[in-house]
Amino acid sequence: xxxxxYFERGGIEKYIPEIKKYGKKVLIVSGKSFIFKSGxxxxxxxxxxxxxxxxxxxxxxxxxxxxxNVDKGAELCIKEGCDCILAVGGGSAIDVGKAIAVVxxxxxxxxxxxxxxxxxxxxxxxxxxxxxxxxxxxxxxxAVIVDRSQNTKKTVSSEKIIPKLSILDAEVLxxxxxxxxxxxxMDAFSHAAESYLAKRADFISKMFARESLKxxxxxxxxxKTEPCSLDAREKLLLASLIAGFALNRTGTIIVHGxxxxxxxxxxxxxxxxxxxxLPYVFEYLKRNGxxxxxTELELMWGDTERLNNFVKRLGLPSRLRDIGVGKDKIxxxxxxxxxxxxxxxxxxxxxxxxxxxxxIFESAW
Ligand SMILES: [Fe+2]
Numbered sequence: 001x002x003x004x005x006y007f008e009r010g011g012i013e014k015y016i017p018e019i020k021k022y023g024k025k026v027l028i029v030s031g032k033s034f035i036f037k038s039g040x041x042x043x044x045x046x047x048x049x050x051x052x053x054x055x056x057x058x059x060x061x062x063x064x065x066x067x068x069n070v071d072k073g074a075e076l077c078i079k080e081g082c083d084c085i086l087a088v089g090g091g092s093a094i095d096v097g098k099a100i101a102v103v104x105x106x107x108x109x110x111x112x113x114x115x116x117x118x119x120x121x122x123x124x125x126x127x128x129x130x131x132x133x134x135x136x137x138x139x140x141x142x143a144v145i146v147d148r149s150q151n152t153k154k155t156v157s158s159e160k161i162i163p164k165l166s167i168l169d170a171e172v173l174x175x176x177x178x179x180x181x182x183x184x185x186m187d188a189f190s191h192a193a194e195s196y197l198a199k200r201a202d203f204i205s206k207m208f209a210r211e212s213l214k215x216x217x218x219x220x221x222x223x224k225t226e227p228c229s230l231d232a233r234e235k236l237l238l239a240s241l242i243a244g245f246a247l248n249r250t251g252t253i254i255v256h257g258x259x260x261x262x263x264x265x266x267x268x269x270x271x272x273x274x275x276x277x278l279p280y281v282f283e284y285l286k287r288n289g290x291x292x293x294x295t296e297l298e299l300m301w302g303d304t305e306r307l308n309n310f311v312k313r314l315g316l317p318s319r320l321r322d323i324g325v326g327k328d329k330i331x332x333x334x335x336x337x338x339x340x341x342x343x344x345x346x347x348x349x350x351x352x353x354x355x356x357x358x359x360i361f362e363s364a365w
Contacts, residue, residue: 001245002162003139007238011169012040012129016047022125022164023084025054027077029097030088032059034131038175044088044129056080061089061096064153064263064270066146069096070110074103077124085126087163090184091135091144091270094128098143098161101126110145114154115343128163131172133236134184134271136191136244138166142251146264152340153260162248168241170234178228180269181236182220182314187271188240189216190255190278191247197285197293198250198347208246213300215239220314253348255281257341258357261333268323275316276323279308280364289350320365327365334358 006015019026026048028041035041041057048055058073077085077100085104087097099110101123106113113119128138137143143156173181192212195205216239222232258281259273268276283304286294301307312318325333334357345351 001139001248002141002159003166004164005139005166005168005241007168007241009169009171009234011167012043012172013047015165015167016044017051018165019048019053019084019086019127020051022127023082025056025080025082026084026086026127027073027080027082027100028055028057028086028088029061029073029100030057030059030093031061031063031090034176035059035088038172040088040131040172044086055086056082061093063092064146065092065096066148067110070099070103070145073100074110077104083124085124086129087126088129088131090130090132091137091187094130094135094137094163095143095145097128098126098137098163099145099156101161102156102158110156111147113156114147116157119158119160123158123160126161126163128166129172130166130168130237130240132176132184133173133181133233133240134187136188136240136247138163138168139241139244140248150339151264151336153264155343168237170230170237173233173237174230176233178223179315181223181228181233182316183269183271183275184240185216185220185223185236185271186275186311186314186316188212188236188243189220190271190274191252192216192239192243193278193297194252194255195243195246195250196297197253197290199349200250200347202249205246205249208242210300212239212243212246213297217301224314251347252344254337254341254344254352257344258337258360260340261336262323262325265329265332265336266323266325272316275311275314276318276320277360277364279304279311280360282307283363284356284360320361325365330358330361330365333361337361
């Protein structure tokens, strides 16, 4: 799998000393809020100091991180002579960390490294502590970054940015707001389901995808009971991890690329955007070449209507109009989906164009 993973409550203090194997001075990449308010920053830096590992903090990973977030971080990393990245956060912090690792040793801007690139210089080692239960980025070769010049997200993809070490400690999730547990959990759901349908899916990846989906279907409804237990959160963290294994093998299909437009234009949370679109995309695929695969998947959740109701019961928006999309914006969304799915279209057995995207968005409206 490439990544070394610890999955254990209390694992942060226990395994941070291993960072010494990878570097002497770490750049801690994070967002601005959760890591500081939750006391996690003190916990991490306290352990680093005890071990004699130097660090610099870069809290510059925005929720939808763009190229500037990466380039500024890389600049700081070089200036401070950091030889290792410690990314702490959800997918945004982890992806910024992975992208900084490339730019810091190869120069230029992250814009030079979108796509599958062979790097001249080895990227810095990346260590990851996820604080949500949806990204899977702790074990994948992808870093997804917003390119504002094209109004879409682009991906840096390379085996070399798979984190060297990931510490998954469910205690970190104890104070994560329930709506984020649900939204990120549904992102993991989308990773698993899209991976299952991707061209490169095989026995192993499908095994991980299926198990991930089963766990999410069982435990995500439990987040609605008060209080949302740490056990349920931990199960979702596990589901997110194994969906990441599946995703790393296959990539996503079109749901993610279609969702980018909703995130960029309407500020819809990444996981929420995927959850909203999934039933409508599946309904389309079921009638256009994916009958067999969809029948297998529907054994787990029933038909499209049931999946749509499942999303609704979680308190998530289930139609485009629920997030403020006007019907006149469907044309624009279809246009952006063409750009957003450029990469993932390679993972599809059928090719989908602008008119088909329009149809899917219309049904989702
Ligand atoms: Fe995702």
